[in-house]
Amino acid sequence: MRNNIAKRAAAIGWPILVTTLILLGWEISVRALGIRSIILPPPSAVFAAMAERHDLLLTHLWPSLYLTVLGFVLSVVGGIFVAVLITYSAIVRKGFYPVIVVSQVVPKISIAPLFIVWFGTGMMSSLLLAFLVAFFPMTINAAMGFESIDEDIHRMARTFMGSRWQIFWKIRMPNALPYIFAGMKISITLAIIGVIVSEFVASQEGIGYLIKLAGGLLDTPLMLAAITALSISGLALYGIIAGVESWAVYWQPPSDAVGAGGG
Amino acid sequence: MVRISALKKTFGELEAIRQLSFDVADGEFLSVLGPSGCGKSTLLMMIAGLIDPSAGEIRIKDAKVAGPRREVGVVFQSPVLLPWRTVLQNVLFPIELLKLPRRQYERRAMDLLRMAKIDEFSGHLPRQLSGGMRQRVAICRALVHDPCILLMDEPFSALDAITRDEMAVELQRIWQANRKTVIFVTHSIREAAFLSDRVLVMARRPATIIDELPIGLPRPRSIAVTEDEAFNRLVRHLRNAIEASHAE
Numbered sequence A: 001m002r003n004n005i006a007k008r009a010a011a012i013g014w015p016i017l018v019t020t021l022i023l024l025g026w027e028i029s030v031r032a033l034g035i036r037s038i039i040l041p042p043p044s045a046v047f048a049a050m051a052e053r054h055d056l057l058l059t060h061l062w063p064s065l066y067l068t069v070l071g072f073v074l075s076v077v078g079g080i081f082v083a084v085l086i087t088y089s090a091i092v093r094k095g096f097y098p099v100i101v102v103s104q105v106v107p108k109i110s111i112a113p114l115f116i117v118w119f120g121t122g123m124m125s126s127l128l129l130a131f132l133v134a135f136f137p138m139t140i141n142a143a144m145g146f147e148s149i150d151e152d153i154h155r156m157a158r159t160f161m162g163s164r165w166q167i168f169w170k171i172r173m174p175n176a177l178p179y180i181f182a183g184m185k186i187s188i189t190l191a192i193i194g195v196i197v198s199e200f201v202a203s204q205e206g207i208g209y210l211i212k213l214a215g216g217l218l219d220t221p222l223m224l225a226a227i228t229a230l231s232i233s234g235l236a237l238y239g240i241i242a243g244v245e246s247w248a249v250y251w252q253p254p255s256d257a258v259g260a261g262g263g
Numbered sequence B: 001m002v003r004i005s006a007l008k009k010t011f012g013e014l015e016a017i018r019q020l021s022f023d024v025a026d027g028e029f030l031s032v033l034g035p036s037g038c039g040k041s042t043l044l045m046m047i048a049g050l051i052d053p054s055a056g057e058i059r060i061k062d063a064k065v066a067g068p069r070r071e072v073g074v075v076f077q078s079p080v081l082l083p084w085r086t087v088l089q090n091v092l093f094p095i096e097l098l099k100l101p102r103r104q105y106e107r108r109a110m111d112l113l114r115m116a117k118i119d120e121f122s123g124h125l126p127r128q129l130s131g132g133m134r135q136r137v138a139i140c141r142a143l144v145h146d147p148c149i150l151l152m153d154e155p156f157s158a159l160d161a162i163t164r165d166e167m168a169v170e171l172q173r174i175w176q177a178n179r180k181t182v183i184f185v186t187h188s189i190r191e192a193a194f195l196s197d198r199v200l201v202m203a204r205r206p207a208t209i210i211d212e213l214p215i216g217l218p219r220p221r222s223i224a225v226t227e228d229e230a231f232n233r234l235v236r237h238l239r240n241a242i243e244a245s246h247a248e
Helices: A002-033 A043-052 A054-088 A090-105 A108-119 A123-147 A151-159 A164-201 A207-216 A220-248 B040-047 B087-091 B093-097 B102-115 B131-143 B161-178 B189-195 B223-227 B229-247
Strands: B002-011 B014-024 B029-033 B055-060 B072-075 B149-153 B181-186 B198-202 B209-214
Touching: A002 A043, A043 A054, A043 A220, A054 A090, A054 A123, A054 A164, A054 A207, A054 A220, A090 A123, A108 A123, A108 A164, A123 A164, A151 A164, A151 B072, A164 A207, A164 A220, A164 B093, A207 A220, B002 B040, B014 B040, B014 B055, B014 B209, B029 B040, B029 B189, B040 B055, B040 B149, B040 B181, B072 B131, B087 B093, B087 B102, B087 B131, B093 B102, B093 B131, B102 B131, B102 B161, B131 B149, B131 B161, B161 B189, B161 B223, B181 B189, B189 B223, B189 B229, B198 B229, B209 B229, B223 B229
Parallel strands: B029 B181, B029 B198, B072 B149, B149 B181
Antiparallel strands: B002 B014, B002 B055, B198 B209
16 A cells, blocks of 8 residues: 555655656756847746736636537537447448548648638537537547457357347447547547647737737747647646546556557 | 257358257256367357257257247356346346345345355445355345346356365255256366266267267266275266267
8 A cells, every 4th residue: 555655656656746847957958048028038937927927828728628518528429429330330431431530641730720721719619619629539539449349248248148239238338448549539639739720820918829819929939829728728637637637537547558549 | 848849050151050859857067068269169058048040949948949038047257247237136137137026035135155255245336246146146146037048158157166166065965955957068178077967078069969978977076086986987988978979
């Protein structure tokens, strides 16, 4: 028990120590070398900017996070739905699935300007881009989870006269859960990227817009403050998913990660 | 109880089973002994209703088998437990699939677990159990809906030799307490001789029965029985039958 606590403390302690050393090194070298704040502000200036202008940061952070989460949720629901179709429909599996896979060679981010043309500079473009980039890893992971059931488990269920419906809910779904969470963890980070890029291209609000604006004004501390706020938010979203995962996938030891990347 | 007549199974060109006919009596423990890949698993899957025969028929209690049936419980080579379910939930899985009243069968499940000496692990997850314990859970699961026939497909083949002997003794005990008709497929001569009332010896592809040997050893049999001369005579007989089929 005590050993466990020590291990966990070390797991958290070491990265914190390294981060602190990096920030300290950054602070000292920026001051010692007299680098101008426009080029690279010291961490203290970034934190000061965060504290001073938290109102501005939050105003722009909320719409971005809102669209990220919404796009993510849509990609999860849509991805699972399409994965079910892939599992149960031969037409979708043989016809559409390969097309979906091959279409991934298109860097989805490059479609952002096209979305602006189609859907305007508002929230719709950001939402759709977030959905688009997050959708694929979700689908492929869920489909993998639904299909990766052991042939013997399938047989066992059939000898007890399990229906297709029962086999889906009682076997395929729980079996796919670890894969679905692996997909979610990839999708949430991609959804953030989708929203930010869309805001870079054309938008009047959002953290991506703020980063671009601060860059234009050569307000580097504000830019880094915005990036920091965004990173913390992304980390928090990822942490929430990982937390729900360890609760929902209680039967799996934490080291047994599954799933495939994408995006 | 089970009647198999002129059963035949071909997979394309491959003749897996040729003209198989035998009966299994009510409450009998029958082993089907044969080398790996001789089609004995295919036979079992056909009795379970998971595979259709190419010709001939299987009757259980005088009804023709045309798909999985309630009267049958199957134990596979691997335990195939669901990792997200506790031991008790795994044992009750057939009850859920068959839509039987859970309350009523929960007691039966616990009784079975007690009989298999794993009742204290009823709340554990499969990954917390040893291989032998997992297979015990699988046996309890196959028995929970009170089938009259238990089909076992080399259930102990993944276990180490010592655990195997233990499990054979346990299985005998469980069988004596429940008196199911058992069809036990194995490639272990000792296991077949130790457990069965009767052993059918199958030849390699195409599978046919080349020998039939009643085992008259008194029950309950302890593992010490395997050192008796009578037991070893039976083992020798079975081994000779298998070797003769290889020589052909």
